[in-house]
Amino acid sequence: MEGLVRMTFPQIDVAVRVVDWQSAHGRNHLPWQQTRDPYKVWLSEIMLQQTQVSTVLDYYGRFLERFPDVSSLAAASQEDVLALWSGLGYYSRARNLHQCAQQVLRNHGGVFPDRADLLVTLPGIGRSTAGAIAAFCFSERTPILDANVRRVLTRLLGFASDLALVKNERTLWAHAASLLPVTDLVDSMPRYTQGLMDLGASLCVPRKPLCSQCPLQSLCVAYREGDPEKYPVKTRKLVRRSESWWLLILKDRAGRVLLQLRPSKGIWAGLYCVPVFPDATSLMALLSGSSFSNISIENRAPFLHVLTHRDLYLHPVVAECDAEMVPQDLGDWFAPEQWGGLGLPAPIRKFLDSL
Numbered sequence: 386m387e388g389l390v391r392m393t394f395p396q397i398d399v400a401v402r403v404v405d406w407q408s409a410h411g412r413n414h415l416p417w418q419q420t421r422d423p424y425k426v427w428l429s430e431i432m433l434q435q436t437q438v439s440t441v442l443d444y445y446g447r448f449l450e451r452f453p454d455v456s457s458l459a460a461a462s463q464e465d466v467l468a469l470w471s472g473l474g475y476y477s478r479a480r481n482l483h484q485c486a487q488q489v490l491r492n493h494g495g496v497f498p499d500r501a502d503l504l505v506t507l508p509g510i511g512r513s514t515a516g517a518i519a520a521f522c523f524s525e526r527t528p529i530l531d532a533n534v535r536r537v538l539t540r541l542l543g544f545a546s547d548l549a550l551v552k553n554e555r556t557l558w559a560h561a562a563s564l565l566p567v568t569d570l571v572d573s574m575p576r577y578t579q580g581l582m583d584l585g586a587s588l589c590v591p592r593k594p595l596c597s598q599c600p601l602q603s604l605c606v607a608y609r610e611g612d613p614e615k616y617p618v619k620t621r622k623l624v625r626r627s628e629s630w631w632l633l634i635l636k637d638r639a640g641r642v643l644l645q646l647r648p649s650k651g652i653w654a655g656l657y658c659v660p661v662f663p664d665a666t667s668l669m670a671l672l673s674g675s676s677f678s679n680i681s682i683e684n685r686a687p688f689l690h691v692l693t694h695r696d697l698y699l700h701p702v703v704a705e706c707d708a709e710m711v712p713q714d715l716g717d718w719f720a721p722e723q724w725g726g727l728g729l730p731a732p733i734r735k736f737l738d739s740l
């Protein structure tokens with residue numbers, strides 16, 4: 386494969402084509418492309434990990450308004466960071482973001498390291514994200530391999546080895562490094578890195594890639610073979626589990642809702658949430674306790690919430706009661722105007738808004 390890459394893909398050719406295409410057809414006007422400030426680029430990279438550009442645009446601006454630099458983010462409470470992240474999902478990103486800012490302050494004097502091999506030691510920054518920050522901000526000659534780029538490169542190279550195996554993943558990283566630009570790195574590294582991302586997002590898409598518009602078409606093995614969709618090859622499938630949760634929505638006479646902080650690990654870690662029970666029996670056991678009397682209970686229609694590895698079947702039970710009846714250690718009471726500013730899981734917020 387190494388030999389094939391050298392013979393068939395003169396690195397300069399690939400890099401020049403990607404750089405030229407990016408200048409003419411890529412995305413060049415996104416706010417985080419107008420800066421080389423690693424704080425802002427890092428923030429955008431983390432937000433973009435599992436979220437579309439259109440959604441990130443909104444959050445990115447608001448986040449920077451509230452936390453304009455790494456020190457302000459590090460000084461914030463995790464609760465405030467999660468509240469601002471609320472609705473973006475994948476909350477481990479927000480927790481890592483906060484920890485990363487604190488580590489940059491503590492271990493790097495408030496200045497982001499300027500090399501990928503140092504960036505990758507920070508919480509929440511994987512090898513590809515580290516490469517992207519280093520290429521965008523410092524023009525380091527270092528590769529990235531996010532899902533979009535992995536697709537482009539495996540197709541371009543006809544890389545059919547199973548990426549579920551670490552050694553094959555490693556080989557692909559080596560190929561990615563061998564294709565990097567060699568000249569004018571200050572301009573070409575950010576543009577090449579962005580170009581591969583843009584190609585994967587706009588032309589070399591998972592289904593029905595638009596090969597006729599692709600600058601790499603004449604070099605592309607997958608195109609020549611006639612079946613680009615067979616790349617990338619990865620055999621290990623995600624094992625999905627399903628789980629049922631019973632949600633207790635306790636409302637007092639003033640319309641406030643009882644919320645508690647989720648544990649620091651697991652689903653919705655560190656967010657505010659209504660009390661969760663593994664089954665209806667344990668939920669009803671609480672409500673039939675001596676402190677509760679004269680309460681109205683209503684079972685609402687269950688609904689599905691899909692997480693990366695899990696299908697959560699949520700069963701809401703709404704109970705109206707006097708706040709004094711409720712044991713104090715169960716949580717705190719919040720009025721609608723208060724829970725709006727808290728970090729709440731998206732399905733819980735939606736449900737509470739519909740009450």
Ligand code: SF4
Pocket residue numbers: 537540541588589590594595596597599600601602605606607608613
């Ligand atoms: S020619 Fe088609 S398959 Fe090959 S890199 Fe371009 S879009 Fe992807």
